[in-house]
Amino acid sequence: MNALGRFWSRARQSRAVLFCGGLLVGLVVVAMLGPFLSPHNYLQTDFNNILSAPSLTDGHPFGTDDLGRDLFVRTLLGVQVTILVALVASAVSLVIGVFYGAVAGLTGGRVDAIMMRFVDTLYALPFIFLVILLMVAFERNFFLIFVAIGAVNWLDMARIVRGQTLSLREREFVQAAQLSGVSFVRIILRHIAPNLVGVVIVYLTLTIPQAILVESFLSFLGLGIQEPQTSLGALVDAGVNHMEGASWMLLIPAALLALILLCFNFLGDALRDVFDARQSR
Amino acid sequence: MSLLEIDRLNIRYGEQVAVADLSFAVETGESVGLVGESGSGKSQTALAILGLLPRSATISGAIRLAGRDILGASEKVLDEVRARRVAMVFQDPMQALNPYLQIGQALCQILSTHGLASGAAVRARVIEMLRRVGLADAERQFRAYPHQLSGGMRQRVMIASALLGEPELLVADEPTTALDVTVQAQILELLEEVRDNTALLLITHDLGIVAGRCERMLVLERGRLVEEGLTTSVFSEPKHRHTQTLIAAAPRLDRGAMLAPVEAENILEIHDAEVSYAERGHGQLKAVQQLSVAVRAGETVAIVGESGSGKSSLVRAALGLVPLRAGQVVFCGAALANTVQSRAAAVRSDLQLVFQDPVGSLNPQMQVHAIVAEPLRVHAPGLSRAEQVDAILDKVGLDDSFLTRYPHELSGGQAQRVAIARALIMQPRVLICDEAVAALDGSVRKQILELLRDVQRETGLAILFITHDLAVVRAISHRVLVMYLGRLVELAASEALFTRARHPYTQALLRAVPVPDPTAAGGYASLSGEPPSIISPPGGCAFHPRCVHAKNICTTTRPSTRVVDDVTVACHRADELLQPH
Structure with a gap:
C-alpha cells in the first residue's frame, strides 16, 4: 500500500496524468449515469425516428440507428x-502475468528457462485465429472474450515482470537482506514486490488500450458482444x-473509441515519465 | 590576452545554482587543476567551456577563447572550436567512444569531417597519433572496437582523438577516476608527454593528482571559486578554510601514524579459498585461488589489488553470497556452511557487509527506520525496536529527522551511514566493507573511516576492508593483504608493508599512488602494461610479464607463499629484493 501511495503522490504532480485520468474518470461517470437521464433505453425502438440525425429537440442527441434505437444510450x-x-481482461493478464513472471524471475535457472520458453511458444500461436475458431465452434459469450484477450495480454506482462525481478534479485539491498537473515x-x-509496482502500473495502462482494440476488433468482425448488448466496436x-x-x-462511437484509446496511451506515457524521473533521482 | 578567460560565469538549473560568479583564466601552454568535491560545479564548468550544457541550464557571463566570447555562439562556431581549439577527455572512455566504430575509423572521421586532412594522409596521421599515445601495435589496433580494449587503452584512444585537431586547450574531466592506480599513473604521464604546447585544464577530486601534475590550481566549493594560486603555495599555505579541510582530509601515503598489530584470537579464518565462475565459452574463470587469510578481533585487515584481482569474490565467498569451490571459512573456531541460506541466523548476523554504492544497497521503497530495523525484526521479533534504532542512528551520527526519510532523500555519506547502521545493529563480530568509501568525497570519507574506527575501539569489531586506495589503507588498517589475479601476493603488517614492501608488485603499487604534496615524489608509473586477463593468466608467476625483476624461474614456476620475517609473500626473489622504500 505504501509503494502505491508514494506512486500516486508523484503521479498527482504530473499535469498529463491528471488531465487524461480526469477525462477517463469523467467519461466513465457519464457512461454510468447518462442512461438514467435519458427517457429511452437501449432496447426500445422508436418507429417514428428510424435513422434520424442527432438533434436535441426529439430527445435523440446522438440520433438513432436503423432500428430506431436511441444511439445516445447505446453509445454510453x-x-x-x-x-x-x-x-x-487487463486484471486477468495482471494476475497471471505478475505471478508467472515473478516466479520465473525469482527461481531462475532451469525453471525460468522452461517457463519462458512456454511463453515464447504461446507467442507463436495465432491467437486471434484460435479465438475466431472457438467462437465459431462454441457459442459466442462474454466469458470467451475475456479469455481471448487475457490470454494474449498476460504474455507481455510476464516477460516484463520477469526481467524486472531478475534485475531486482541482483540488487545489493536484496543481498543485504539475505545477510541479515531475512x-x-x-x-x-518487502523488497521485490514494492519495487515492481511502478513498472506494473505503467505497463497496465498500456495493456488496457490493447485489450480495448482486441475487443473492438472482435466485435467489428461480429464475433464479440452479442446484440442487443453492444460495445464501441459493435457500434x-x-x-x-x-x-x-x-x-x-x-x-460518434469511432470518435469516442479514439478518445479513450488516446487517453489511456497518454496516461501510460505520462506515468512512465513519472516513474523514470523517480528512478533517476 | 589569456588563452581562455572565464568571466563571471553563472550556471543555474531552475532555482539550483551550479556555478556562481566564476572567473579565472588559463594561459597558453600551462596546466591548471580544477579541484572540488562532487557538486562543486567542476564538470559544469568544463561542459560550459565546450558549449555542451543541456538546454535546461540558464547561463550568464562570458567565456572568452583568445578574446572571442564563445558563450551562446552558434553551433557552427562551436563545432569549429571543438574541432581545432578546445578538446575534452571524459571520465568514462567506454561511454565516449562509439561502440560500432573501429577506433581507427572513429579517429579518421574526426580528421575528415573537419577537413584537417584528406586522402591517404588521414590514415597515416591517425596511426602516428595512436603510436604517440602508446598503442604499440597501432596498425592492428586501428581495427579494434572499443570493447576489445582495456580501460587504460580506451582512455589513450580518447586522448589521441582529443589531440588530433591540435587543440590549444585540453579539458580533462576526471580522466583517470575509473582506472586502476597503476594505469592512472601511466595516463597522467602520457597527458604530460603528448600535450606539447597545449594548455591543460585538469578536473579532479584527487588532490594528489593536482599536486604532481599542475602548475596552478583552482579550488571550487558549491559553485564558487574559493582559492586560486600556484600549486606549491596553495599546498604550503592554504588560505581558505575549505582548501584547508580538503588538504587535511586527503589521506597520505607518505606520512601519518600506522596502527600497531593487534594481538588477539583469530575470529574469521579463510583457508585455501578457491572461487570460480562458469564463463560461457571460456570454461572456468578462477577468481580466487588458494588464498588463506585471517582477521582477529579488533583488527582491520585491508585487501588491496587492481580491478579483477578477486577482492570482492573473496569476501563474498566468506559471506556465503558466492559458493567456495574449495577451502573453508571458519568463524570462531567452527566451519561455516557454504551458502548464506544454509547458515544459522545467529551466525549470519555476526558477519555483515557494507557495499560500495550506498544508495543501491538501500531499498528505495523503505524508510530509514524500517531499513535499519529489518535485521532486528528477523532475529528478535516482537521486541520494541524503536529505541535500538534510535541508539544506532545516533552512533553513526544521524538524528531523529532521518527516521522517516527515503534513500533518495539522503546524500551519499548519509546513505552510507544508514547502511553501516543496518550492518551494526545486530552487533556483528566481523564487518566487511567492499569499497565502502570509494564513492564518497574526501571529507565525508574521513568521517566514515573515523566512525568505523570508533566502533572498532568500542566493540572489538573485526573489519575486512576492501579498497583500491592505498592511502586509505595506511590510515586505517593493522594488516594488509595484496592480491594479484586472484592470488595472494603479500600479507603483512601495515608498518612492514608501507616501509619495507617485499613483493615487486606491492612496491610498484605504492609508487603509483599520487601524493597530495607538490614537493613529494609519487604517482609515477613504475609499472608498464595492465593486469592480464584473468581468463588466461600468464604461466609461472602471474606477475612476471610486468615485473622488472623477473628472472627465468619466474616465467616457469609459480612461487609458493612463504613467510619471511613475519611477512607472507609469494615471490621467488623476496629475500634479495627487499629494498627500503
Whole structure:
C-alpha cells in the first residue's frame, strides 16, 4: 500500500496524468449515469425516428440507428462494456502475468528457462485465429472474450515482470537482506514486490488500450458482444453499414473509441515519465 | 590576452545554482587543476567551456577563447572550436567512444569531417597519433572496437582523438577516476608527454593528482571559486578554510601514524579459498585461488589489488553470497556452511557487509527506520525496536529527522551511514566493507573511516576492508593483504608493508599512488602494461610479464607463499629484493 501511495503522490504532480485520468474518470461517470437521464433505453425502438440525425429537440442527441434505437444510450452502454471488458481482461493478464513472471524471475535457472520458453511458444500461436475458431465452434459469450484477450495480454506482462525481478534479485539491498537473515518470502514481499509496482502500473495502462482494440476488433468482425448488448466496436461495425446517409452512426462511437484509446496511451506515457524521473533521482 | 578567460560565469538549473560568479583564466601552454568535491560545479564548468550544457541550464557571463566570447555562439562556431581549439577527455572512455566504430575509423572521421586532412594522409596521421599515445601495435589496433580494449587503452584512444585537431586547450574531466592506480599513473604521464604546447585544464577530486601534475590550481566549493594560486603555495599555505579541510582530509601515503598489530584470537579464518565462475565459452574463470587469510578481533585487515584481482569474490565467498569451490571459512573456531541460506541466523548476523554504492544497497521503497530495523525484526521479533534504532542512528551520527526519510532523500555519506547502521545493529563480530568509501568525497570519507574506527575501539569489531586506495589503507588498517589475479601476493603488517614492501608488485603499487604534496615524489608509473586477463593468466608467476625483476624461474614456476620475517609473500626473489622504500 505504501509503494502505491508514494506512486500516486508523484503521479498527482504530473499535469498529463491528471488531465487524461480526469477525462477517463469523467467519461466513465457519464457512461454510468447518462442512461438514467435519458427517457429511452437501449432496447426500445422508436418507429417514428428510424435513422434520424442527432438533434436535441426529439430527445435523440446522438440520433438513432436503423432500428430506431436511441444511439445516445447505446453509445454510453458501449463505453461501459468496452471499458469493463478492457479492465477485466487487463486484471486477468495482471494476475497471471505478475505471478508467472515473478516466479520465473525469482527461481531462475532451469525453471525460468522452461517457463519462458512456454511463453515464447504461446507467442507463436495465432491467437486471434484460435479465438475466431472457438467462437465459431462454441457459442459466442462474454466469458470467451475475456479469455481471448487475457490470454494474449498476460504474455507481455510476464516477460516484463520477469526481467524486472531478475534485475531486482541482483540488487545489493536484496543481498543485504539475505545477510541479515531475512526469509525468502519476506524478501519477495518487502523488497521485490514494492519495487515492481511502478513498472506494473505503467505497463497496465498500456495493456488496457490493447485489450480495448482486441475487443473492438472482435466485435467489428461480429464475433464479440452479442446484440442487443453492444460495445464501441459493435457500434462502429453497425455504423460502417450506414456510412452513407447516417454518418453519425459511425462517427460518434469511432470518435469516442479514439478518445479513450488516446487517453489511456497518454496516461501510460505520462506515468512512465513519472516513474523514470523517480528512478533517476 | 589569456588563452581562455572565464568571466563571471553563472550556471543555474531552475532555482539550483551550479556555478556562481566564476572567473579565472588559463594561459597558453600551462596546466591548471580544477579541484572540488562532487557538486562543486567542476564538470559544469568544463561542459560550459565546450558549449555542451543541456538546454535546461540558464547561463550568464562570458567565456572568452583568445578574446572571442564563445558563450551562446552558434553551433557552427562551436563545432569549429571543438574541432581545432578546445578538446575534452571524459571520465568514462567506454561511454565516449562509439561502440560500432573501429577506433581507427572513429579517429579518421574526426580528421575528415573537419577537413584537417584528406586522402591517404588521414590514415597515416591517425596511426602516428595512436603510436604517440602508446598503442604499440597501432596498425592492428586501428581495427579494434572499443570493447576489445582495456580501460587504460580506451582512455589513450580518447586522448589521441582529443589531440588530433591540435587543440590549444585540453579539458580533462576526471580522466583517470575509473582506472586502476597503476594505469592512472601511466595516463597522467602520457597527458604530460603528448600535450606539447597545449594548455591543460585538469578536473579532479584527487588532490594528489593536482599536486604532481599542475602548475596552478583552482579550488571550487558549491559553485564558487574559493582559492586560486600556484600549486606549491596553495599546498604550503592554504588560505581558505575549505582548501584547508580538503588538504587535511586527503589521506597520505607518505606520512601519518600506522596502527600497531593487534594481538588477539583469530575470529574469521579463510583457508585455501578457491572461487570460480562458469564463463560461457571460456570454461572456468578462477577468481580466487588458494588464498588463506585471517582477521582477529579488533583488527582491520585491508585487501588491496587492481580491478579483477578477486577482492570482492573473496569476501563474498566468506559471506556465503558466492559458493567456495574449495577451502573453508571458519568463524570462531567452527566451519561455516557454504551458502548464506544454509547458515544459522545467529551466525549470519555476526558477519555483515557494507557495499560500495550506498544508495543501491538501500531499498528505495523503505524508510530509514524500517531499513535499519529489518535485521532486528528477523532475529528478535516482537521486541520494541524503536529505541535500538534510535541508539544506532545516533552512533553513526544521524538524528531523529532521518527516521522517516527515503534513500533518495539522503546524500551519499548519509546513505552510507544508514547502511553501516543496518550492518551494526545486530552487533556483528566481523564487518566487511567492499569499497565502502570509494564513492564518497574526501571529507565525508574521513568521517566514515573515523566512525568505523570508533566502533572498532568500542566493540572489538573485526573489519575486512576492501579498497583500491592505498592511502586509505595506511590510515586505517593493522594488516594488509595484496592480491594479484586472484592470488595472494603479500600479507603483512601495515608498518612492514608501507616501509619495507617485499613483493615487486606491492612496491610498484605504492609508487603509483599520487601524493597530495607538490614537493613529494609519487604517482609515477613504475609499472608498464595492465593486469592480464584473468581468463588466461600468464604461466609461472602471474606477475612476471610486468615485473622488472623477473628472472627465468619466474616465467616457469609459480612461487609458493612463504613467510619471511613475519611477512607472507609469494615471490621467488623476496629475500634479495627487499629494498627500503
